[in-house]
Amino acid sequence: MAGNNFGEVFRVTTWGESHGPAVGAVIDGAIPGIEISAADIQKELDRRRPGQNTVSTPREESDTVEILSGVFEGKTTGTPISLLIRNSDQHPADYDKLRDTPRPGHADFGYTEKYGIRDHRGGGRSSGRETAGRVAAGAVAKKILTEFGIDVVCHVTKIGSVWADTNVLSQLSFDEIKENIEKNPVRCADLNAAALMEKEVEEAKAAGDSVGGIVEGLIRGVPAGLGEPVFDKLDADLAKAIMSIGAVKGFEIGDGFAAAEFTGSVFNDAFEIKDGKIQTTTNHAGGILGGISTGNVIRFRAAIKPTPSVSISQKTVNSAEMKETEISISGRHDPVIAPRFVPVGEATAAIVVLDHLMRNQALHLSIQK
Template identity: 45%
Template structure:
């Protein structure tokens, strides 16, 4: 099993890429919440495959059916379970290579852990398809966070060597984040976006793939959320962010760049604004000592290139224990970064909601 995440808000996901369906069970939602299904549909469409020529051409509506925890158009407070049926699964693409370990995939580790009984089709339970129920759950969390005016937004920070403009760590605003959420290819600098799309199309023609980074901002978090050390805000967010297939790195604020600065450059100096304490800079990304300081929480996630590529690669036949080669067929994203953007936002919303609930936050009252 994949386990259960969360403290006050508890989450588990189930299903396989080419099985009957995938889904999520959410414990801890407040009773009496009327779910905004338009918001859910918008978020699901942002992640869904087949939307443009630079994503997988698998066609899935990703329509979630709630089968428990929702009655008379309101949450009941009991576990909410939703299932998303798989419709366009071409499992025959995987029959020829079922005993060949795909480089970069979890085929080998899954084979070892589950003693060869793992579902190999499309990655099975390890597939990025399992991020769809995360987006469903995250959309509900986003809706609840709106009650506290908490806004979460992201942009594609880089694809390969092409870098978008960074968020202003101090002045990033809700208007910018909301505008980005409406873009098919969420980018700050549209010219850089065109270069990124050209690069993705180029590597697709080569039968290859490319990775990138996503920068996310969380606005209007109160100071004092989180715990030092083991339950820091960074720990909470990173736990879920590393649950997204393909995530290989997280950095907050100035991130790894801060290691090259002097203390006089890295420290965020304070000032009073009205009745609030603010900082002139935000090099620490809105978190000090594992606890929010009231400034925007800013982080970047590194997403690796899609491991499914059509170029010939060296591998092994796990059944016969022989060296061989593999050429992967099927429908795959040449770059998973654009479709990962709403997933990053979704898990961020879930982490923040759990933090607020731990702090004693009350919702829908």
């Protein structure tokens, strides 16, 4: 199976299935000499971990990370870092009846058509459990980025019909957003909207249904000049990486689709000189122009679909008997994915930015030579 790795210089491969013995990641290209510990990685995995509250799946996984290689005496060695996260709370029997019955909204049908075989236990490789590996790898990327003054945060701006108040968000600093999202289970920086979002999730859960959402990502401290034209543009790689997360169905940079409503004279980010530096007066482009970072905060949004596993009866087929049937999905599932997407989105964005930062460093070294 191809397509399990990402990056050119800082390269990440994730592996494992939802109900297999373990999931994990291998990182190749990490800068040597960076202080990193299992506790640093565990902090991020705990943010993603299932079973934290009523708006996440009740599956109980400790998600305890084991560092198998690439770290010696608390520092990266520059050799591949192998990270292992064992699965401990598997209930594969919950999925036995789904062996020949593709679940609506899942990747079951596509995997069977492509490979002729699939792991039906919780979706196998297509399960959201894959993201544990990328969060572990992203924790390493985030730690390295802090050495360069770069920070990433994602926060929920919409769940179901409830939007965060843009006026409230605009008054919050980057650090205040990071602080607020850990104060509520839906990870919304607007605390009043968070309460309404939580109510909407609980209502959907009680009805045996689920809801979708929108998550915004902010990356500060990125220097101008990151990005590789034409096909490896920074925003193109961000889009690919974020869209590789299973629940994502939409992506935009800066003002995104709203740009279609502007005139050029309004949308363009005018340049000015402030404190001896060139910068823009606005940031409609979201910190990236021509695929290259401008030095502004990079801003993106991802649309997260409702959890496809719902207990409400849905139409499907039995592929072995070639008969139409109905299905009601049991087991343990998130009534909303967006809050748990937050650490996943941060990790994924960090991997992309670090890879481009390291590519840029290599370019500048070659120019100096």
